[in-house]
Amino acid sequence: YQEVTGVEAVVSGYAGGEASTADYRKVSSGQTRHAEVVQLHFDPAAITYEEILEIFWHIHDPTTVDRQGNDVGPQYRSVIFYHDEEQKAIAERSKAEVAPGIWDEPAVTEICPLSGFWEAEDYHQNYYRNVGHRNPYCTFVISPKMAKFRRRFAEKLRKNEGE
Secondary structure (H helix, E strand, C coil), rough: CCCEEEEEEEEEEEEECCHHHHHHHHHHHCCCEEEEEEEECCCCCCCCCHHHHHHHHHHHHCCCEEEECEECCCCHEEEEEEHHHHHHHHHHHHHHHHHHHHHCCCCCCEEECCCCECCCCHHHCHHHHHHHHCCCCHHHHHHHHHHHHHHHHHHHHHHCCCC
């Protein structure tokens, strides 16, 4: 999302659990109810929430319960945390109307009220940009996804991003 025009900030963090369990070691145990998430700050005059959700459906697999690729556990579940009833309605409509046009299997994405967001540790912020080129997982899993994202959403990217 950092490369998308109108997205002003992307913060890695945790949501869905309690403040006392919002750290990577605890969350990665799968016992905290937290999901690993990103919080987006965006300019609605430049990109709509609907457009952000369209990207969301394309950049991860929303059809598997508690799993993203080889990462398994409730902390990897597909979830949208909403801030208000309008966002909830938009997310539900997007799940019903947009996701089926992308995926053959039904989306199992949870749509939940945001009760709290806890910023992840500093080393998780901008992780792909900072270490992706020297991390085997990023090289083999994330880099191809980023290339696909850049091709699919080229018109939404800031100029010169990803080059």
